[in-house]
Amino acid sequence: MYRTSFYHFLMTLRQPDSPTAVEQFANNAFLDSTFPKQSQDFDEISKYLEENANYLPSMTIFDDAWQLYLNKME
Template sequence: MNKSFYQYLMSERNENSYEPIAEFANNAFLDQSFPKQSTDFEEISKYLEENASYLPSMTIFDDVWQNYLLSIN
């Protein structure tokens, strides 16, 4: 079974970094409602658009999603 997007995202955490992907991961870690088990782009994208004020641009999510797909293939 493939790892969830959240599991991949957590590998990008770095509390000492100001890089957009690391900040996204750090903030998602603190987000109790993040869909942690999901592997579905649409579900996660919709959640982020509606709930993640900590994500300044959906382009960051798109970049991480592409990296996630590469990691599971």
């Protein structure tokens, strides 16, 4: 079964007006030119965010977004 990348899924959550934490993460990831756009791997994306994403105030936000991704991919 084909799974879309996490980044592609995340882009569907972008919200310009009064975004939730996950939607703000999506907005900021859109502006991050080095985000691993093709990845479907939790560990790879998590490591990238921990080392590079100063726009993500808490990894819990990523965990919440990842769970939404998994639910959508089921």
